[in-house]
Each structure stands twice: as C-alpha cells, then as structure tokens.
Amino acid sequence: MTRNIMSTLSFEIHPFQSYSSSSFQIENPKPNLLNSSSKESTVDIIHAKVIKNGTIQHLHVGNYLLNLYVKSQNLGYAQELFDEFSDRDVQSWTILIAGFNRIGSSKMALDLFTKMQKESISPNKFTFSSVLKCCASVNDLRMGKAIHGLITRDGIILDVVLVNSILDFYVKCGAFNYAEKLFELMTEKDTVSWNIIIGAYLQIGDMQKALSLFRWLPVKDVASWNTIIDGHMRNGLESNALDLLYQIVEIGPVFNEATFTIALVLVSSLSILELGKQIHGRVLRIGIHNDGFVRDSIIDMYCKCGQMEKASVIFQSLPQDFVRHNSKISWDESVVGSISCSVMVAGYVLNGRLEEALKVFGTMVREQFEVDKFTLTTIVSACANVGLLELGQQIHGHLLKIGHKVDVFLGSSMIDMYAKCGRLDDAWSIFRQTNVRNIVLWTSMISSCALHGQGREAIRLFELMQNEGITPNEVSFVGVLTACTHAGLVKEGHKYFKLMKEVYGIKPGVEHLTCMVDLLGRAGRLDEIKDFIYENAISHLTAVWSAFLSSCRVHKNIEMARWVSEKLLELEPFEAGAYVLLSNTCATNHRWDEAAKLRGLMQEKGVKKHPGQSWIQLKNRVHTFVMGDRSHPQEAEIYSYLDNLIGKLKEIGYSTDVNLVMQDVEEEQKEVLVSFHSEKLAIAYGLICTSHGTPIRVMKNLRVCTDCHNFIKTCENAVEEALGVN
C-alpha cells in the first residue's frame, strides 16, 4: 500500500505568530476549504446490502464489490474484503493486483502475484498485463522478461492487446532492442502498437524517426497526437510542440483529457497566459474541469504564469472533500487531492509567497494528506528561502526515519537549505551521501561554497564536476563566478567567463555580467568595469550599473559614483537602489547637502526604498523587526539590553560606524540611528530569550550594514559562545 509519509511523521507545523509590520506572517490556517465531511460512500452502502441479503457469498458479487473498492482507490477495504473471501478466483487476484498497481504500490501488487502462483492459481492475460505494468513501474527488467517467458510457456494467446503491454513494458524499462525486435515480429499491429513505438523513439530523443513514423501513420488517434506533442515538449522542443498542437486543432481528432493536460503544461512552460485562459475556457465548456489531471494542470498553469489569485480561486472553489491516499474517499471525482495542494504549495513558493506555501503545507499535515517527496522538496526550498532551519531539519530527520531515499531534487533543495541557513557542513554531508548527482545537485553545492566565501572549494568542485562528465549550465557558471567574486579571484573569474562563452557556448546572461562587474568592482578595478560594459555592449542593463555603483561606494569614489548613478537613473528613474547607494556614497564622503538633495528627489518622485527587516524564529514564533521598532511587546527590555550590550562592547574596542547614516545629523544622533538597526534588535531579542550557548540565527531581507557586521564580530570575539549569526 502506498505509504502515507505523514502517518509516521513526528513533527507538527505550529502556527507562527509574528509581531510588528511583518511581511512574514504565518497564522493558524483557517479551515475554510478544509472541512472534510465523512459521508458514507456508495460502496459501503452496497457492501452493507450484499452482506445483509447474503449475496456476498457469490464469488462474482464479491469480485464486483472488490472492483468497486479498487476503482475508488480504497485499497485498505479492498484488501480486507479480499481476505474475507472463502473462495478466490483468478479475477479476484487480478482485480487486487491491478488496484495496488494503480495507486502506485507495485511492490504490494508483485507480492500478491507471487502468492497467487503459490496458491496454484493460473494467471490470465489480464493478470499478466497488470503485472507487466508493475514491473515497468519498478523498472524490473528481469522480472518482466521472466513474465514474458511465462506467457510464452503457458501458451497464452498472444492477442495484440497483450503483446502491446509487453512492448510497452520493454519501452518503459528502456530495453529498446527488445522492443524493436518484438515490434518487428508482431504480425498484427494496431495504432496502439505504433503509438508505443513512436513513444519509444521520443523517449530516446530520436525526433526524426518518431516524427516520420507519426507522419506515415495512416490512422492517428488522439493518443498518437498526444504522444508526439508531449514527446516534443519533453525534448525541449516547445515551439514544435506548439505547432503540432495547432495542427491537431486544425486536422486532428477531438481533444481528450490528456491532450488538455499536455497543452496546459506546454502553455505553462512557454508562459502563454492568454492561450492558457483559452484552454481553460474550452475545458469549462466541455465540462471536464473536474478531471484530476486537467484541474491540477489548470491550477499549475496559473501558478506558473504568476496568476496566484486565479489559481487560488480555483483551488478554494473545489468541493470541500479531500482525497487522502489509503483513506475513505468520496465517489465524487471533483475533490481536492494531495497533488492539488502540492501544486498550490509549489506555486506559492515559485511566486515568493512563502507564508502562504507554509500555510497550505500545514493544512496538508494536519488533515493527513499524503505529503510525498514532491511537496517536501518544495517545502525544503521554502525553508531555504526564509531560513527555517528547524523545519528543514525536521523534514530531514523524518526522511531518515522512514528511510526515504533522497533523490536529486530533494538533495539539491536540502543542500541549498542547509547552506542558506548557515550550515555548510550539513550541506556537505547531504552532498556526500548522494550517489546520483545531476547538474543541479552539483550546482547547489558549488553555489553553497560560494555563498560561504569558499571560492577555492567551489572551483575545485566545479572542476571535479567537469571531470565526472557533467556539463555545466548557466546556473553553474553563476555559482563559480560568484565564488570567484567573493574570494577575490579575478584571474579565475575571467577564465571561467571565457570558458562559458567559448567552450560551452553559453551566452552570458545578466547574472554572469553582473558577477563580472562585481568581481572587478570588489578588486577596485573601477576603470576596467567601464571597458567591460562597453566591450560587452551591456550599457542597457540596470543590474550591471547597480553593481558598478555599489563598487564605487565601497571604494569611496564619489566622482565615479555620480557618473554611474546618472547612467542608472537614466535607465531606471524610479530605482530606489540608485538613490540610496549614491546618497550613501555622498554621506560616506560627508557630502550632506548632496545626500539630502537626493533624499528630496526621492520623495518628490515618490521613489520608495524597501524597508530593512530582520526576523528571528524562537520556538514557533517569527519575530520581525524594522529599524527603531517599538511595536514588540518586550521592546523596553530589548532596548535596555541592547544599550547595555553596546556599552560593554565599546569597552573592548567596538565603535559605532556612523558613515552609513545618510542624514546630516549630530554624531550622537547618528549613533542612535545605527544602534537600532533591525538586526541588532533581533539579535538582542535572541540573546534575551535563549540560554547560554544557543546559536542565534537572524534572517534579513537586505544586506547587513558595516556597523552591524562589526557589532556581530565584536560580539563573537567578546563572548565565547559561537553566535551562529548569519
């Protein structure tokens, strides 16, 4: 039976509560769409009746009932019923085997098949078809071959349907030679046979062969079209897939559910919202919007096109019944399944709405939905983005406990999560434990080293990865270039930039170009940046000028800063960053009047700067602070603690760095302003609330300022406890 991960999950998602003007608020979700009703299902009623009138004693009635439970994916009851049978025929076994296979419990199904043989029940062609499907889904080529042998040995009549299922099995297990041979030997072939073999060519990426067979195929059914469109999409040929989709509209058969699903996935990957809406409209007109596949694809399409409100409306409008694997489910097909929830979680994460993602996830846990590795991957990624180390660790522990294999997706997001939460060692340990490593997993580890300033290590990994025959992609280059930047490895940076363009043929994107500007800028080579910008014809890129400006500030070059910010503001007159950076540069150079002018200009134009925020998670609450925040219930205690702490730190050499305060105010007042930066408030609160030796992790939406950086450093020097502050 499919294992419901949550049945062994020990953690609970507690409601978070946050104070102050937080953008990160996780409340106890209101179960508005989650009032699961436990209405008695139709199968149960039938069950009760046949028991009462005694017809359950008849095998065919029992099998009929068994089939009803299986069809409603109610395998627990199906198994119970099956166990109660005094007599079982091949049909009883086959129904149950197929049922377990359908819900993804291929192992259970195969065990049943073994038991059935032990009881000397001869399988029929339906049994064989089902068992072959199981072999395909657990990728057991050997077992499948043995079944193939059994079919031949037992003299089962090889009708085209059965041969097709053998053919399909070989294709799914990647045994193309067997499939090709079998296909050649087939005396009778139907469209299904052709569809399977076309699918095989698509699977190995032989587009020409697949397309020529498809063109030649005299009778193309909707599955032929679905196969060829989907195959193009999976091979990264989205525009060809779109052409084919238009062709099926013109000359092909009527769409079925699969066509709509494929079309919606295509639309999502191309982000063509308008077409997606049209498809949605057609789905509604035809009335197949309650099909699970179609519905989830529609929700996903809106998520991927950034239309979370629309996605949420559809999600919330679904009937208030829930499908949970292995539990009683409604007969009504239009129920929210765990995949719908999973899609919503992923959508919220994708669109940066992490608190909402966690809300849906919390509901899934509470309502005992099946939380599979898809959902967990997304949640771990959400943890990475907000620094929820505890939840990430709990998921990790849970995976260990249930012995769940960490695949490349989960592995990558866990590496990222640990690294972003300041635990590079744990990121390494995940990396070392993985036996299958794809480009994303490698890149996660490379970027993690880069994030922690371990440039040389990142480069070593990058080289190791290449030696293993993995081709770096554009993200890997962002990682290695960032590593060079953070470690001041200018020469290496140039080397990899060249490698990317010339050896791997990757066109530098904004991220790579910005990295290069940053690399030169940190090394103080401001003049070289100018050359770089003009050589690469990238003077139209805002991000590049922002990086340049930030370098000007670091190197206190006010003339250059003025010139750069002019360029930047020409491109982006409402970009707060330019004003802030330039005025900070002016302030650093004590040009108060200029700084004030810029502030005035900002106000005049209505340019708003993102307020700096810091938050800390203590127990199950997230406490958020902004500069000079007085909204926290314990504000008096926080301020007096901080005041006291700063006093003590000053005794051992800390002095407030007021250069970053852009206002022209008295020195004393400047000191007050930097003293109440949000991160200091969060740290103070963390120190108040935790016992000696507890690491303190503070998350921020902006970069830490120099003064806070020094403040933390002095804290670390002063106190022996390692304050694991990010």
Next chain:
DNA sequence: TTAGGGTTAG
C-alpha cells in the same frame, strides 16, 4: 498506448 505536482542563480 498518451496526461498533472519537485531542485540550483536572480
């Protein structure tokens, strides 16, 4: 025979 959800940068 065909179809849905997940990872890395920014």
